[in-house]
């Protein structure tokens with residue numbers, strides 16, 4: 001089983017949006033997927049609840065119980081666990097990062113978001129994880145993405161070659177418990193999620209942390 005955590009000290013960066021989209025994408029590709037929502041607001045859980053019995057499975061959990069919840073998911077036969085976390089919850093974010101093989105940090109290309117990057121990096125360093133940044137809600141025009149890429153090109157982190165645009169599909173899909181790929185499989189938003197999932201190269205079956213680090217190095221553009 002492989003575990004991904006979405007972590008970012010800044011609220012509104014796109015943790016829940018990306019967690020839910022990746023979880024559904026994984027499920028569609030045949031990974032038996034469980035989303036564990038660690039945010040007390042339970043936004044991801046509420047979105048997935050709207051799907052009724054349609055997978056992926058979702059549960060809410062307290063971060064302090066992750067050391068039980070993740071092995072339990074593995075025992076139940078899940079291939080992938082996606083952890084969605086609350087912003088500004090240092091201890092909870094640290095627990096999630098420690099429980100994860102791969103830590104993803106969504107970041108918007110704005111100065112307030114970029115200023116908050118170091119706080120999330122500190123959490124990853126404490127957890128001894130090399131995170132992958134995902135530029136999110138990038139405007140269609142302008143140089144923000146390129147400039148942001150330079151700011152987050154810091155030692156011990158990787159920047160995903162695939163960024164997500166600022167797209168209506170990401171905002172409205174959740175209204176019906178859907179994701180952008182389901183709303184319109186031919187949309188740019190859908191293509192970005194497919195490309196992002198491919199770039200992350202998430203393994204199936206057994207794996208090791210060493211393999212994870214090697215794989216993340218390959219991501220370096």
Ligand SMILES: Nc1ncnc2c1ncn2[C@@H]1O[C@H](COP(=O)(O)OP(=O)(O)O)[C@@H](O)[C@H]1O
Nearest residue numbers: 011012013014015016017137165166167170171
């Ligand atoms: N790529 C995107 N394009 C357009 N809107 C987005 C995008 N990513 C996130 N949003 C919107 O931004 C808001 C915050 O995103 P969310 O995923 O809830 O952030 P977080 O979980 O990090 O607090 C939501 O209203 C969401 O629909």
Ligand SMILES: [Mg+2]
Nearest residue numbers: 015016039043
């Ligand atoms: Mg959220």
